[in-house]
Amino acid sequence: SKNGYSSRSNARMISTLRKFYAWLVRSGQTESNPTAKLTMPKLAKSLPKDMTEADVEALLQAPDLTLDIGIRDRAMLELMDETGLRVSELVGLDVENVDINIGVIQVLGKGSKERIVPMGEYALEFLQKYFTESRPNLAKNFKEKAIFISQHSRRMTRQSFWHRIKSYALTAGM
Structure with missing residues (x-):
């Protein structure tokens, strides 16, 4: 000292x-x-560093929406932003946990506590886009019940998603 x-x-x-x-x-x-x-x-x-509204918007705009992975990542980012889901909750979502018609998600959180979370307008829009345009191309194995799947047709891991977020943050100049 x-x-x-x-x-x-x-x-x-x-x-x-x-x-x-x-x-x-x-x-x-x-x-x-x-x-x-x-x-x-x-x-x-x-304390964790906070993000400004401009930072969040730049991060949301970072994925390339011409790619299936970009649409998937944008849907994931929108869901996190609008619902407050933890990354582990997000990657743990299964297809049966989402009701697009009502706009809600059934989430299994910490301590195996279940809750119903409403989706925001943009999250719902990008999730629908992901389901119709991207997920069928990524899901070579249609038995996979996870909503968000990797290029290898397996459930996304929280580590791989954090890696993607970091790369988007660099792209966004953060």
Whole structure:
């Protein structure tokens, strides 16, 4: 701390030294662990960065709507934006969870709690576009019950969707 290191850097150094001395004790090279009484510094919890309306709009406009994947991604982004779904909830949606006629989604959330979520106008529009134009081209295996499927005709994973969001954020200049 006196040398100007941040709390996070100090915590990393202490953790490293603790592991090292624990190994020395286990391997019999020393009998005492001088790091045992060291206390970890308090780490401030950082808040997530917020997005402006312009950022959100730029992200929504980023997918290429001439591609099936672009239409899928736009539908996913619109659903997240207008419904507040978590990514894991979004990729976990099955075809039977959506009622396009009424404009609602049945979501299985944290703790296996089920809820009904209304869709916004744009989310509904892009979801219908995805179902009619893109999903049939992506779904070589029509047994897949997931709404959002990858190029390999399997359920999208949350990791692959986050990867796509990051690439769209770069495209949008964020």
